[in-house]
Amino acid sequence: MASNYSTTPVTLQSVNPKVLKCEYAVRGEIVTLAQKLEQDLKQNPDSHPFDEIIYCNIGNPQSLGQQPITFFREVLALCDHPAILDRSETQGLFSADAIERAFQILDQIPGRATGAYSHSQGIKGLRETIAAGIAERDGFPADPNDIFLTDGASPAVHMMMQLLIRSEKDGILCPIPQYPLYSASIALHGGTLVPYYLDEATGWGLEISELKKQLETAKSNGVCVRALVVINPGNPTGQVLAEDNQREIVEFCKNEGLVLLADEVYQENIYVPDKQFHSFKKVSRSMGYGEKNISLVSFQSVSKGYYGECGKRGGYMEVTGLSPEIREQIYKVASVNLCSNISGQILASLVMNPPKVGDESYESYTGEKDGILSSLAKRAKTLEDALNSLEGITCNRAEGAMYLFPRIDLPHKAIKAAEAAKRAPDAFYAHRLLDATGVVVVPGSGFGQVPGTWHFRCTILPQEDKIPAIVSRLTEFHKKFMDEFRD
Amino acid sequence: MASNYSTTPVTLQSVNPKVLKCEYAVRGEIVTLAQKLEQDLKQNPDSHPFDEIIYCNIGNPQSLGQQPITFFREVLALCDHPAILDRSETQGLFSADAIERAFQILDQIPGRATGAYSHSQGIKGLRETIAAGIAERDGFPADPNDIFLTDGASPAVHMMMQLLIRSEKDGILCPIPQYPLYSASIALHGGTLVPYYLDEATGWGLEISELKKQLETAKSNGVCVRALVVINPGNPTGQVLAEDNQREIVEFCKNEGLVLLADEVYQENIYVPDKQFHSFKKVSRSMGYGEKNISLVSFQSVSKGYYGECGKRGGYMEVTGLSPEIREQIYKVASVNLCSNISGQILASLVMNPPKVGDESYESYTGEKDGILSSLAKRAKTLEDALNSLEGITCNRAEGAMYLFPRIDLPHKAIKAAEAAKRAPDAFYAHRLLDATGVVVVPGSGFGQVPGTWHFRCTILPQEDKIPAIVSRLTEFHKKFMDEFRD
Structure with a gap:
């Protein structure tokens, strides 16, 4: 042998x-x-x-x-074992609003079956909750049919790369430095990473002139640039984009016919008083650009923020400005893997709809959240x-x-x-x-x-x-x- | 507009x-x-x-x-919210062996952090449990380092297709009829599906002569056949392979230099007294073929069996007979997505190590299991x-x-x-x-x-x-x- x-x-x-x-x-x-x-x-x-x-x-x-947020884990545990929801001991162990939320969520799941494959995009009711959370965050409406729940943000990024990249002649504009999921995904799908450099001297500034320069260079090398990746807040660089800068980026994508792939998984992680997170959806809508003007995919994850639930593999992408026939293709690819895990789906809905003032858990929730941040x-x-x-x-x-x-x-x-x-x-x-x-x-x-x-x-x-x-x-x-x- | x-x-x-x-x-x-x-x-x-x-x-x-197996859900709920493990009410709500199992599992997770990314192949202790379960099933040893935990079996199949398929000149032998995950995955990775027909007249029999014929045809068309997919028990066809037939299949793959991709997700679903499930690992080991003789990847899932936990997206592949440098490539691709969801990982370990005689839950567990099957x-x-x-x-x-x-x-x-x-x-x-x-x-x-x-x-x-x-x-x-x- x-x-x-x-x-x-x-x-x-x-x-x-x-x-x-x-x-x-x-x-x-x-x-x-x-x-x-x-x-x-x-x-x-x-x-x-x-x-x-x-x-x-x-x-x-x-x-x-880092400890998990108690309310989130209470709801997850109750959804995993709904048989205890009606038991008296449960009221001693779990907060009242966690029990109520678990009932609400179970009612949104056909047959209350947390062990069943869901709709390929994720459970409809949870997508409605997430869309409402996005609308509240942005002040602009969001559509549950635009949400694709995924096992963390990574599979969502792969899905978009798979859709857009036909060969090494297709390019994706990525920041340098970048989170290596992007370079890895582009390599796995056989495309070309078109780099644009962030300016370290100006706090990792994103200059439109640099985007234009790199786009032209790529074009002159015969590369068809399909999309622009922006990571905001930045990974590994930690900068938060100014709203003016985001407007320029939206305008650039619109004019150049690029899909804007917005990695917004750190949207809750802001540490300085002079900066705020603005989603690219909000920025583009506030410029008057809608579904027909700008193709925008925003990625969100339960792994980051103050919750940091990496092991739950929950996340979603919000897909806007792509035609129904293209979305059908995305739906088809999502269907091949049937659905993302239901606990991750539930957690994504909790993260976008945490306890509110007046809820029993509100105080402990804000205490935990503020303490972590x-x-x-x-x-x-x-x-x-x-x-x-x-x-x-x-x-x-x-x-x-x-x-x-x-x-x-x-x-x-x-x-x-x-x-x-x-x-x-x-x-x-x-x-x-x-x-x-x-x-x-x-x-x-x-x-x-x-x-x-x-x-x-x-x-x-x-x-x-x-x-x-x-x-x-x-x-x-x-x-x-x-x-x-x-x- | x-x-x-x-x-x-x-x-x-x-x-x-x-x-x-x-x-x-x-x-x-x-x-x-x-x-x-x-x-x-x-x-x-x-x-x-x-x-x-x-x-x-x-x-x-x-x-x-179909109702979930109570013991499995108890353990999942406790691992989701370990804070209640020490509370007295918990003993009234959960079975003693579920509490004990949750403690065991948490002890296997660094820092008891069920919310952390795990090792890219999955939590080491859970892989040890799964390997022990495989060894008990087969009567041959299994190595935890061969186990890659995945979000259901589908991502594992994609990973193998991604590894093996370079272009449309690479072919994968698939049964016809087949589960369309295979045709979809081969299409997405740009390969060629080389069909072999199951014989409906003999209860969807798998004839080696048919495999040979289709392999030769593919070769003469310039297709390099890399692997053979066998689904046992069959999907959509429901047949269970005889052990003799499996031996012929192993011999065929060994002689032809094909990777055997064994879809064994229905291993617990056998309904007739004259048939039994034998894993391809057991069959090849019982033929005296080891790590160096046959390349074999077996897929398992928590979605099927008597448990049917589709929404949990748990599963694994056992990778044997591939060289360390190839496994490093698989590890790298697994790393890009960080890890599969921890609840699914835990459930995969439970499915391969359910309650045993003498455990408090044993009777209810076997009652539920036998009732379903x-x-x-x-x-x-x-x-x-x-x-x-x-x-x-x-x-x-x-x-x-x-x-x-x-x-x-x-x-x-x-x-x-x-x-x-x-x-x-x-x-x-x-x-x-x-x-x-x-x-x-x-x-x-x-x-x-x-x-x-x-x-x-x-x-x-x-x-x-x-x-x-x-x-x-x-x-x-x-x-x-x-x-x-x-x-």
């Missing part, structure tokens, strides 16, 4: 090259290494100069100790200040989202050492950081950056009581690193 | 042609029509000659009144007998799965009438059936069939008390139909 896999029918030479091309740095090599170190620590707590791995590589709040704001500021105090590091504000994306001015000697180690300089830095501190960050090269500049992405998610230790470990590491490599 | 979408950037001419090509009959035109009729009935109960729509188009047991067997037999009693209809046994796939010998006059109505003859019959009875079935053309033969797929899932009415409505309709069209 052969001791290797040489006779098996699938080899790297015979798999789909699009799969080979796809990269996803957020769970890339450095995370695999971190998991190995974590195993080491389990076997021998003294094996490394730190007690634990702190995963700052991914926006996964509950993995770092104000703590995130504090953590963002502390980490930002700490990073900015370090030699050769500059870090823009985290106005929103869950990340800092500091720039590191690496000494030539460090760059040479990285070359010798066959790593990109920022990956070299991130590996050294992990080895010394147990803190996992993602090298900027996984998101894209202006050539010759180096960054890393670090979440603001470790709990507040851990931040001082992280800051001191980071500071100590960085000083030693600079001492070792300073030119 | 234009009153149509002529200025929007996406048209049927400019979308991905693979999306246009994809079809999914199980939620196709006839279901859309049924939903319309259902709306009519809501507005006016007398609008049609029936009171309700009975959805026999899709294997969605709980939508037709024996009732399904009765319903299958009643419907099969009823169909076989009708003029021009012949129906093989439903040995397993959830469907009957009767053949209708349609009169020439009916075929002419279908032509005039611009419908396939079986679609014409299914539409007439829906209009007359409210019963939704899927035309055989959605699954593929020997040219010139006509079938439909009908689930065995309506509750037992509804079966007599369905039988009499079906019988009455069919008699009238034949009276109208008999040659």
Whole structure:
């Protein structure tokens, strides 16, 4: 019997090259290494100069100790086991409005069957709730038939890429730096990522002149640009777009015939008083543009915000400005997978319709929500200040989202050492950081950056009581690193 | 302002042609029509000659009144809201072993965070439970690192198609009739479906000679065949493969260098005493073939079996006989979507490790399970007998799965009438059936069939008390139909 896999029918030479091309740095090599170190620590707590791995590589709040919103979990539990709804003990265990909400939701589900496949777009009643929530947020109507519920936002992004990309001659304008779901999805669907650079000097500003320039360059290379991806608040860059800027973006998409793919999953994550979230739907409607003028798909997720329910895989896209026959195609593709998971669907409806003034849970709900958001704001500021105090590091504000994306001015000697180690300089830095501190960050090269500049992405998610230790470990590491490599 | 979408950037001419090509009959035109009729009935109960729509188009047991397994739902509810685990009221509401199981599962989740993204393949401890369940089922070891938890089985099938298909020159051998997930997924990934016909005359027999013939034909057309799909128990055909036959299939894949894609989602749904489910893993291991000899991917789902938890979107694939570097590619693609939903993951572990003798829930669990399975067997037999009693209809046994796939010998006059109505003859019959009875079935053309033969797929899932009415409505309709069209 052969001791290797040489006779098996699938080899790297015979798999789909699009799969080979796809990269996803957020769970890339450095995370695999971190998991190995974590195993080491389990076997021998003294094996490394730190007690634990702190995963700052991914926006996964509950993995770092953030508690779920109680009301949401009460409703989910009751919908999972409706048999207890009428039991007296239940009233002692669950809040009255959670019980009431569970009844309402069950009434919206045909046969109260939370274990049945739903409509391919999601349960109609839940889509109505979500549409009402969007309308309340924006001050403009929303249509339940425009909502497609999905297992988190990622499958929704894939669906749109699948629809739009015919070949490598089709391009999608994406910010650089970008969240690598976009580059991965474009690679998997065989399209071309057309980059536009955010301006770090102006707080990751999005310049229309840059969009125009990149669009023209792509066109002159024979690429047909189909859509523009905008991530607002930004990932990994944390900036929040100004409304004026959003108007220009809408105008640009309208004039150039691009679908606007608006990643708005961080819409609840705003940390600075001078910025506010405005949905692209609201902005385009307030400009007088409707269904027939602008093609706009907005992505939302239950994984982010103050709720951070990543493991529930809930999310939706709101699809507007696409013709009925195109929406039929989207519906068909959604149907092939039958439906998204019902708990995620329910949670998406809760997130867009949380407890209101007068509800029994309102006070505890706002307490939990405000506690999480104000703590995130504090953590963002502390980490930002700490990073900015370090030699050769500059870090823009985290106005929103869950990340800092500091720039590191690496000494030539460090760059040479990285070359010798066959790593990109920022990956070299991130590996050294992990080895010394147990803190996992993602090298900027996984998101894209202006050539010759180096960054890393670090979440603001470790709990507040851990931040001082992280800051001191980071500071100590960085000083030693600079001492070792300073030119 | 234009009153149509002529200025929007996406048209049927400019979308991905693979999306246009994809079809999914199980939620196709006839279901859309049924939903319309259902709306009519809501507005006016007398609008049609029936009171309700009975959805026999899709294997969605709980939508037709099947109750979930209590133990499973108890554990899910407790994992959703662990805050109640220590409360005294909880002991009155939940069984002791459900509470214990919830604690066990939470202990397997880092930080007990059911709201966190898990490992991209799923929570390690749950994969260990699943692997142990597979080992117990098969009598051969299973490795937790071979398990990839997914949102139902469909995304797992897509992942494998994405990996294997490079272009239309790559082919996948699929049974005809087949479950249209396969044709849809192959179309979306731009490959070629290489059909092999099941032999209706021998109870949908799978002949190796037919596999060989179709493989040779494909090769001579320049198609590189990468994999063989086998659905066992069969969908839509309901047959259960004999072990000898499975051995031949394994041998064929091994000799021809094909990946065996084994759709085993109906492994718990067996209704006849003379047939048993054997996994392809067990069969290949019992032949002495291991990791290095045969590439085998087995798909399992929480949507089927006696549990029928379609809405939870849980499932997994067990990947064996692929090299570490290929598995790394699968891991990478799984990572792009971060993880499958945690409730679905938990449920997959429960399904592979249900209550055991001595557990508090054991008796109620087996009562519920046996009740569902024996009732399904009765319903299958009643419907099969009823169909076989009708003029021009012949129906093989439903040995397993959830469907009957009767053949209708349609009169020439009916075929002419279908032509005039611009419908396939079986679609014409299914539409007439829906209009007359409210019963939704899927035309055989959605699954593929020997040219010139006509079938439909009908689930065995309506509750037992509804079966007599369905039988009499079906019988009455069919008699009238034949009276109208008999040659």
